[in-house]
Amino acid sequence: MDLLRFATAGNVDDGKSTLIGRLLHDCRALLDDQLDSLRRASNRLGEEGLNLAFATDGLRAERAQNITIDVAYRFFSTGKRRFILADCPGHLGYLPNMVTGLSTANLAVVLVDVRHGLVEQTRRHCFLASLFRISHLVLCVNKMDLVDFAQSAFSEVREQFEAFSQKVAIHDVTVIPMSAKLGDNVVERSATMPWYPGPPLLRHLENVHIASDINQVDCRLPVQISLGPRTWAGRLASGHLCVGDEVALLPGGARAAVAGLTVACRAVAEARAPLSVAVELDHDVDIRRGDLLVRVHNRPDLRDDVDAMVCWFGAEPLVAGRNLRLLHGPRQTRATVSRLDYRFDMQTLSREINPPALCLNDIGRIQLRADQPLCPDRYQDNRATGSFVLVDEANNRTVAACMVR
Amino acid sequence: MTALTHLDLLEAEAIYVLRETAAWFKRPALLFSGGKDSLCMVALALRGFRPGRLPFPLLHIDTGHNFPETLEFRDRLVADIGEELLVRRVQDTVDAGHARDEVGPKASRNLQQTITLLDSVRELGLDALIGGGRRDEEKARAKERIFSLRKDAGGWDPHRQRPEFWLQLNGALCPGEHMRVFPLSNWTELDVWQYIGRERLDIPALYRAHRRRCLRTRAGVLLAESPHLAVEEGETVEELRVRFRTVGDMTCSAAMESGAISVDEIIDEIAAARTSERGLRMDDRRSEAAMEERKTEGYF
Numbered sequence: 001m002d003l004l005r006f007a008t009a010g011n012v013d014d015g016k017s018t019l020i021g022r023l024l025h026d027c028r029a030l031l032d033d034q035l036d037s038l039r040r041a042s043n044r045l046g047e048e049g050l051n052l053a054f055a056t057d058g059l060r061a062e063r064a065q066n067i068t069i070d071v072a073y074r075f076f077s078t079g080k081r082r083f084i085l086a087d088c089p090g091h092l093g094y095l096p097n098m099v100t101g102l103s104t105a106n107l108a109v110v111l112v113d114v115r116h117g118l119v120e121q122t123r124r125h126c127f128l129a130s131l132f133r134i135s136h137l138v139l140c141v142n143k144m145d146l147v148d149f150a151q152s153a154f155s156e157v158r159e160q161f162e163a164f165s166q167k168v169a170i171h172d173v174t175v176i177p178m179s180a181k182l183g184d185n186v187v188e189r190s191a192t193m194p195w196y197p198g199p200p201l202l203r204h205l206e207n208v209h210i211a212s213d214i215n216q217v218d219c220r221l222p223v224q225i226s227l228g229p230r231t232w233a234g235r236l237a238s239g240h241l242c243v244g245d246e247v248a249l250l251p252g253g254a255r256a257a258v259a260g261l262t263v264a265c266r267a268v269a270e271a272r273a274p275l276s277v278a279v280e281l282d283h284d285v286d287i288r289r290g291d292l293l294v295r296v297h298n299r300p301d302l303r304d305d306v307d308a309m310v311c312w313f314g315a316e317p318l319v320a321g322r323n324l325r326l327l328h329g330p331r332q333t334r335a336t337v338s339r340l341d342y343r344f345d346m347q348t349l350s351r352e353i354n355p356p357a358l359c360l361n362d363i364g365r366i367q368l369r370a371d372q373p374l375c376p377d378r379y380q381d382n383r384a385t386g387s388f389v390l391v392d393e394a395n396n397r398t399v400a401a402c403m404v405r
Numbered sequence: 406m407t408a409l410t411h412l413d414l415l416e417a418e419a420i421y422v423l424r425e426t427a428a429w430f431k432r433p434a435l436l437f438s439g440g441k442d443s444l445c446m447v448a449l450a451l452r453g454f455r456p457g458r459l460p461f462p463l464l465h466i467d468t469g470h471n472f473p474e475t476l477e478f479r480d481r482l483v484a485d486i487g488e489e490l491l492v493r494r495v496q497d498t499v500d501a502g503h504a505r506d507e508v509g510p511k512a513s514r515n516l517q518q519t520i521t522l523l524d525s526v527r528e529l530g531l532d533a534l535i536g537g538g539r540r541d542e543e544k545a546r547a548k549e550r551i552f553s554l555r556k557d558a559g560g561w562d563p564h565r566q567r568p569e570f571w572l573q574l575n576g577a578l579c580p581g582e583h584m585r586v587f588p589l590s591n592w593t594e595l596d597v598w599q600y601i602g603r604e605r606l607d608i609p610a611l612y613r614a615h616r617r618r619c620l621r622t623r624a625g626v627l628l629a630e631s632p633h634l635a636v637e638e639g640e641t642v643e644e645l646r647v648r649f650r651t652v653g654d655m656t657c658s659a660a661m662e663s664g665a666i667s668v669d670e671i672i673d674e675i676a677a678a679r680t681s682e683r684g685l686r687m688d689d690r691r692s693e694a695a696m697e698e699r700k701t702e703g704y705f
Binding site: 073100104329 | 569
């Protein structure tokens, strides 16, 4: 069985929690004691019956305020696939949590209320999904029951979306009319919307093709630790590696051949991303944690200067000259912000050129100068090696998610 | 090449997390109770670090309410793999006056266990504790990070957690902080059992159906008869064919009637189950936010 990771985002009242509750409920992922606990929580807040929305909000503050603050992970499976759902908060104030969910997702589900159409937040969520290179996007046009399941209402939203989606680069977009509350087009095809020819959400999630989401071409193995003489361990970020391959270790450039390869102690002739492996080299070379093992004829450039999109989550504004710790997989170096190129105005999605600073939850493009050379790929070519984070050295907090241009 | 399965992906992720833990921290320890999650973690650690030795000891926080079968299993496993096991006892914490036992008919040592755990962190100078917590277990756990930052006292503050973009783990600590690490974050109970089956891992006999004298509480929960548990009015003791879904503390791990003996039978039973594993633990049934409260106090 394979595994699909997806993220959901929506406005407070778009019915996102209800949709997730419905998916879990109809896939039998909510068990009797969890349903009981849900029923008790619903009753205490004066609701009758079962509020499926409560299935997702785990923290006490969230249940009291009826909002999602943090990413919650949910697990369910069907006969076809295992699913990991990252339920993300929709509010701009919780952007880091949303970015956390998106960063590892194959697919994003964005909800809109059919009566309101595309609102600012929908545009923002779609923009983020495209920025983070999510290959597949599903727009759920929800609350169709409140417009009498009218095709015209759905078409209007879909046209709005199609006009907008030309501005964002997402290859595979699916739009589904839905009533999460009643279950129409969530797990079962809707009987009340026969005019919609496509599959319900769950069928789409089961069948969407994700095998090509990971870069299978460029062999990149960031070295985590040593396991013994000439034996090094790491997780293949992309591509595949074979016994006998001629490899180079960056940034030093030392070369060796792969003498042995194991995956979880099983000897193999070949391994591919994203497996964790141990590599035995044919002779001693100078390696340390954070080096990158690549094939000799396919290697990324070494760079001191990095051009990156950044989502900034630091409490103080980010200004040119700021020093931070940069984590690129297991590789660490100090880096200095040399220039702020632009920031996105999240209301209009237009660019403000040469901004004086990036503030909390701002997204923009910056230039960094690293103390030690890095060997990243471009994010558009390789999500795993084209991303890095920045850490505030004063308090060790992770303050930025970055993507190499 | 054959397609990778969800177990291959979960295994790769867990090994990556364990190796990052070894690299980031000076003195980590792997919490080991002998239960299915911790035996899975030991198996993953062996697969991640052999032919080398494990870069951390195993640590058992012993409530004193163990099933003898679990301790037997624990000692056999540790002897087999030849790695270090440290045991710290709740009884010693109580004897030293750091904690007091609950009194009353369904007294448990769940809260006291947290104090022993935090005492051990200080005594052993641990900067990271690897635990078997899974996000599918409970709704507060669903929000847990893989590297979960704790203050000196071990408390979990959901608002101070670091975002984990692209599984990029940040293990940098300030003085007075330590880390809890959850390599099985994205596993479900079923995944754990499927992995045990695929890897043919040895498990404590308690997980398999056996005959046992059980106490049936008024709420209908079955608990193993033991010296730690007084029979109250309205409760009955009967011999039944049962197995356990969790094997930690005898006083709060509920038994279920079952005939499942092989791992495949156990998997079938869990797949068809209508009750979650936490629903069989008395400690989680105390309040709606029981887990969140205990985590805030430093519980796993």
